[in-house]
Amino acid sequence: MTDLQFLTWVRGPGLNIAIGIFLLGVLWRLIEIYTLGRRKDLAAPRHAAGASGFHTVFRRSLPLPGMLKRSPVSYIGGYIFHAGLAIIVFLGAPHILLIKNLVGLSWPALPSQFIGLAAVVTMAAMVVVLADRINKPVKRFLSTFEDWFTWAVTFLPVLTGWMATQHLLLPYTQMLALHILSAEILLVVLPFSKLLHGFTLFGSRWYNGKVNAHKGVPV
Amino acid sequence: MSLDAIPIHVVNAPSGEPGLTGNAPPLLRELLEQVRRLLDTGEPSAIDLSALPLTPADLDWLHDKLGSGEIAVALQANGESTLNETGCPGVWWITHRNEQGAVTSQFIEVTFVPELVKAHPRDVAIGQEQLEFMISDL
Amino acid sequence: MQGPLIDTLARQGITRRTFLKYCATLASMMALPPTAGRAMAEAMAAARRPSVIWLPFQECTGCTESITRSHSPTIEGMIFDMISLDYQETLMAAAGHQAEAARANAMKENAGKYLLIVDGSIPLKMDGAYSCIGGRSNVDILKEAAAGCAAIVAMGSCASYGGIPKANPNPTGAVSVSDIVKDKPIVNIPGCPPIPVVMTGVLAHYLTFGSLPALDDKGRPKSFYGDTIHDRCYRRPFYDQGKFARTFDDEGARQGWCLFELGCKGPVTHNACATVKWNGGTSWPVESGHGCLGCSEPDFWDGGGFYKALSAPADPLKFAAAAAVVGAGAGVAVSFANRAKKSAARASHETTTLADLEK
Known part of the structure; x- marks a missing residue:
């Protein structure tokens, strides 16, 4: 071949x-x-300021008071690599073109140098987050195979894409093919791993917020 | 139909007319190094201008800076070639053109006399034969 | 073979200086250091005209058309004075048995020394009956001619990689030269057709150094195929800025923006079009507003459509709808199973009374 x-x-x-x-x-x-559904809460609903599914969806994106100081790497590193991934996937010109071809929607792209920079920052953040996971005994204890595996599956498309555009290690054609392959592996793994949080995240938050709002607790 | 009727804008190069890229000034330093080498060791050297990312504006700038010297050689060989000494003696601006007048390659050579100007001993020998022939005919 | 090349040239009125000038330009085009021009000139001047046999197989003669465009009056035409082209069906005066005799003669006289140029792919199905010359199959002729040659130049994408005849479903069983000949040095000069100066440049290299130039992993001379079209493209800055032509007649196309979205294969195509250009440096496909087809890459014909961007799917999605239906079905089925489990659990739930606890 x-x-x-x-x-x-x-x-x-x-x-x-x-x-x-x-x-x-x-x-x-x-x-x-x-x-799956949930059993109806028959208790009379209580009301409290800021207690609703909608509030929780947003509130959970912010660290709890004091948490930013206690584990800055998780929060800041997490923010950076999630934002970086979103920028790369949704604002890189070839990616937009792929989306346009698949679903017909398109929007303006960012310059490729900026996407390249975002990729470097994203990879740096992901490496820092991984190092933190390895270094902190508690995090390491809590980590399973799935955690390491999903990290790798997320990291590889960014790495191969960046290496392809920078012409590193392999010829562009091979690297581009590896990049697309790694993204395809990510697509296959996503529904059956914790990466599904991309889809369930806001639903879960809304649910948690609503259940607790019923009890009058803003979470 | 005139050309204007076709709705095409002529775009010369990316982002309009390319200006100076800043690639030309470092060449002056390289030339200085090459001139030093010529004086120290007598070793000639050359810069292939078509192999470098230089815009026409860059080339003009370089041409202006180097200026023109006392010698301008024109060579008629499958199109005209010009071998002109610049304002800096020993630095030659060499342009090869094809029969249609298009530039095929362009060099800056640092040498006392460009190799192309010198007559080859074998060609000189042929000239010698011709002279001898002429004399024998007198 | 006659005497040194410079004498041959002198007889044709080509002076040493013309020749030096030609070598300087050639060295520049081949991205050799400026001083290499003189070394080339010295080596070439002393070289003897090698015999060249050009075999045409399953081809369209486009490669020959292309190389003749490099002929007089441009300098590349000189190269033909430097080789002895002993067999080239399109260009030679002889025909029929005389032509075949010329080939047999050249092969015998220059055994082990001649340069073999092949254009066109070689059909293997039905014992090679799809393409025959003088009643002999291409594969047969190639094997015979390759046995006595010094090196082979596979001219064009067909000879290099099978080209259009090999396009899916490859009805004639077409293969490349390197699929058949394994024991000779082969240089591939792909392109549909290749750039004239690339063809003559490789011949000049062979004349100069008596060997084939440094090759990449696909057997192509690195000096011409080292960079991708995209990396040397004058429209590259627009790609980096995210400025793309979206149709062939929109504002972006008129402004000369990047053709990536219109299916340009420049990023994965190694060739010298962007620097050497075509028709004596007049223009090249991207400059004339059309994306690169990738014609110098193996199987470019089956690369998923000329007008499909590289990042776009090569084929329409086939399983998406079916997969969605199956997925939804599986989800519904599992939800029913879960519901059944829940109601079973509810049904088997036994109420604990105070009496039970006191037991």
Whole structure:
């Protein structure tokens, strides 16, 4: 298989399979989760300022008082790499083009140098977060295979994409094919791992906020 | 139909007319180094201008800075070539053109006399034969 | 073979200075250091004209058309005075048995020394019956000619990688030269067609140094195929700025913005078009407003569509709808199972009374 055949495979059949598994998995799990349902709380609802599902969705994005000081790496590193990933995925010109081809929506892109910078910052933040996870005994104790695996699966597309555009290690064609392949692996892994939080995050927050708001507790 | 009727803007190069890229000034330092080497060791050297990312404005700037010297050689060989000494003796601006007059390659050579100007001993030998032939005919 | 090349040239009225000038330009084009021009000139002047046999197989003669465009009056045309082209069906005066005899003769006289140029792919299906010359299959002729050659130049994408004849589903079983010949040095000069100066440059290199130039992992001369089109493209700054032409007649296209979205394969294509250009440096595909097709890469024809951007899917999604339906179905099925489990749990729930606790 030549480089170009490899690239054409990941752009064609590979992408087909990956998106198929991704859609299958995401729909399966979302429907499964949301049809579970919860028993109705029959107690009379209490009211408190700032207690609602909507509030919680936003409040949970901010650190609890004092937490930023206690684990700055988790918060700041986390913010940076999530924002970085969003910038790269949704504002990189080739990515927007992919989205346009898949769903028909498009919007202006950021300059490629800026995306390259975002990739470097994202990777740095991810490495720091990983080092923190390895160094802190409690975090290390709590980490399972899934945590290490999902970190790698998220990190690789950024690394390969950046290396492709910077012409590092391998010829661009091979690196681009590896980049697309790594993104496809991410798509396949996403529905069946903790990475599904990308979809369930706000639903869970809303649910928690609402359940507690019913009890008059802003969380 | 005139060319204006076709709605195409002529865009010369990215972001309009390219100006100075800042790639030309470092070449002066390189030339200085090469001139030093020529004086110290007698070793000639050259810079291939078409291999460098220089805009026309850069080349003009460089040309202006170096100025023109006393010698200008024109070579008629499959199109015209000019081998001109610049204001700095020993630094030559060499432009090769094809028969249509388009520039095919451009060099700055640092040498006492460009190799192309000198006659090759074998060609001189042919000249000698011709002279001998002429004399024998007298 | 005659005497040294410089004497041959002198007889044709080409002076030493013309030749030196040609070598300087050639060295510059081949990205060799400026001093290499003189070394080339010295080596070439002393070189003898090698015999060259040009075999055409499954091809469109575009490569020959291209190389003849480099002929007189441009300097590349000189290269033909430097080789002895003993067999080239399109260009030679002889035809039929005389032409075949010329080839056999050149092969015998220069055994082990001639340079073999091949354009076109070689069909292998039906014992090679898809393409024959003088009643002999291409594969047969190639094997015979390759046995006695010094080196092979695979001219064009077909000879280098199979090219268009090899395009899916490859009805003739077309293969490249390197698929058949394994024991000779082969240099691939892909392109559909290749750039004239690239072809003549490789020949000049062979004449000068008596060997083939440094090759990349796909057998191409690094001096011409070292960079991608994209990296040397004058429209590259627009890519970096995120300015793209979205159709062939929009404002972006008129402004000369990047053609990536219109399917340009420049980022994955190694060739010298962006620097050497075509038609004597007049223009090249991207400059004329069309994206690169990637013609110097293996299997460019099956690269997922010329007008599809590299980051776009090569094929329409096939399983997406089915997968969504299956996924939704699985979700609904599992939710019913969960519901059944819950109601079973509720049904088997036994109420604990005070009496039970006091037991």
